[in-house]
Amino acid sequence: xxxxxxxxxxxxxxxxxxxxxxxxxxxxxxxxxxxxxxxxxxxxxxxxxxxxxxxxxxxxxxxxxxxxxxxxxxxxxxxxxxxxxxxxxxxxxxxxxxxxxxxxxxxxxxxxxxxxxxxxxxxxxxxxxxxxxxxxxxxxxxxxxxxxxxxxxxxxxxxxxxxxxxxxxxxxxxxxxxxxxxxxxxxxxxxxxxxxxxxxxxxxxxxxxxxxxxxxxxxxxxxxxxxxxxxxxxxxxxxxxxxxxxxxxxxxxxxxxxxxxxxxxxxxxxxxxxxxxxxxxxxxxxx
Numbered sequence: 001x002x003x004x005x006x007x008x009x010x011x012x013x014x015x016x017x018x019x020x021x022x023x024x025x026x027x028x029x030x031x032x033x034x035x036x037x038x039x040x041x042x043x044x045x046x047x048x049x050x051x052x053x054x055x056x057x058x059x060x061x062x063x064x065x066x067x068x069x070x071x072x073x074x075x076x077x078x079x080x081x082x083x084x085x086x087x088x089x090x091x092x093x094x095x096x097x098x099x100x101x102x103x104x105x106x107x108x109x110x111x112x113x114x115x116x117x118x119x120x121x122x123x124x125x126x127x128x129x130x131x132x133x134x135x136x137x138x139x140x141x142x143x144x145x146x147x148x149x150x151x152x153x154x155x156x157x158x159x160x161x162x163x164x165x166x167x168x169x170x171x172x173x174x175x176x177x178x179x180x181x182x183x184x185x186x187x188x189x190x191x192x193x194x195x196x197x198x199x200x201x202x203x204x205x206x207x208x209x210x211x212x213x214x215x216x217x218x219x220x221x222x223x224x225x226x227x228x229x230x231x232x233x234x235x236x237x238x239x240x241x242x243x244x245x246x247x248x249x250x251x252x253x254x255x256x257x258x259x260x261x262x263x264x265x266x267x268x269x270x271x272x273x274x275x276x277x278x279x280x281x282x283x284x285x286x287x
Contacts, residue, residue, distance in 0.1 A: 011054045015140075018055055018167060023142045026164030029053050031118075033061075033076055034110040061114070061169060066091065070174040075114020080105070082113060082126065091175055094183035094200055095129040101185055102126070114168045117150070120158045120223075127224045128200035128216040129183060130173065138170035145169070151216075154223035179204050182282030184275050185218075197272060199251070199279040203234070210234045215247075215279075220255050220272055227251045230276070239284055248276035 010029075012018040022029060028050035035056070055061060055076070062076040066087055082088050082099035089096045102108050102116070102125050116124045117137065127150070135150040139162055153160050162168070185198035197219045204212035213234035215227045230250040237243055252272040256265060281287070 007050055007052050009052050009054065011057065015055075015058055015060045015167075015169065018053060018058065019140065019142045019165075021051075021053060022165045022167060025051050026166075029164070031055055031167060033115050034078070034107075034112045055167070066175075068175065070172060072170055072172040073113070075117070075168045075171060076112050077114075079103075079108035079111050079113065079116070079126070083108065092129060092133055092173070092181065094181035094202070095126060095133070097183045098125045098129050098185075098198070098200065113171060117153070117171070118160065118162060118168055120154050120160045122157050122222060122224065123196070123198070123219040124224065125185065125198060125218070128198050128218040129181075130171070131216040131224055131226060132181075132200045132202045132214040133173040133176065134214075135171060135173040137168055138172070139163070139166045140169040141166045147172075151225055154225075157222050176202055176204070178206075179212075180283040180285070182279040182284075184279040184282065186271065186275060197268075197275055199272075199275045201276075201279040201283045203280070203283045205239075205284070208238050210237055210239055213247075215251060215276065217251065217255075217272075220251070221258050227254050229254060234280075239280075244277050244280045245273075248273040248280065251276045 010021060012021060030049040031053045033056045058076065061074040063074040064077060064087070065072045071091060079099040079102040083096050085096065099108070102111060113126055116126045131151045136147045137150055137153060139146050139148055141163065142165065148161060155161060180203045182201040183198070186196045198217070200216045202214040203210055213231040215230050216224060217227060218224050227250070230247045233247045233250055234243065252269045255272055256269065
């Protein structure tokens with residue numbers, strides 16, 4: 001353990017060692033894996049902690065398993081891996097697409113899906129697709145572990161239910177066989193920009209009827225979440241242009257109901273509706 005500036009750097013050899021350290025020092029510790037967010041915050045002087053726990057070398061947290069029922073992977077899987085994985089492209093293509101939008105090539109090579117989740121930024125690209133997939137995450141401490149639904153993990157922007165003595169050790173989601181997927185984001189420029197808004201859609205279309213609809217948003221509400229009122233409009237209906245527009249407008253109405261009308265509402269309301277409509281059409285294969 002060596003001092004770097006005003007904090008001590010700790011590099012555990014395994015997960016058990018990391019959890020032991022967090023049990024004693026969790027409230028004074030920040031965890032680093034890829035470091036693409038934390039290093040920026042440190043440079044800006046917005047982070048203050050006593051210990052920096054580097055888990056980037058823990059092979060126990062870098063795994064991927066898939067079967068008939070679904071996927072389980074480690075939090076250290078990188079955005080580049082997600083974007084390029086043929087298995088992810090087959091099982092959840094909108095997750096691969098979202099990961100491919102994260103930052104630059106260098107950031108995608110370093111940044112991890114676990115870090116994208118735990119940072120709890122409202123604009124995290126991979127989170128809306130994971131929520132649409134009904135993802136669950138494993139939060140582990142020394143004595144016990146718990147599985148938490150990702151949509152219940154976030155409590156406020158940059159705040160979560162993760163306890164100081166816990167760390168994220170696994171990410172799991174079911175295989176949505178037969179579903180169609182869409183992901184759309186809006187950013188100030190094509191690359192190296194955080195998403196200002198993003199929409200992830202998963203639709204189960206059977207015999208021309210939507211049997212299940214999932215619409216998850218990023219940077220639309222304070223925390224990423226599904227818009228159930230819009231999903232209900234689509235469920236058990238045959239999709240048509242008018243229905244897609246109404247469901248899309250409902251997403252925008254949810255945003256306004258939650259945050260009220262602000263100076264930005266005249267801009268954001270039609271943009272959110274348009275992005276949602278595009279994501280729905282993308283999932284349906286409609287231009």
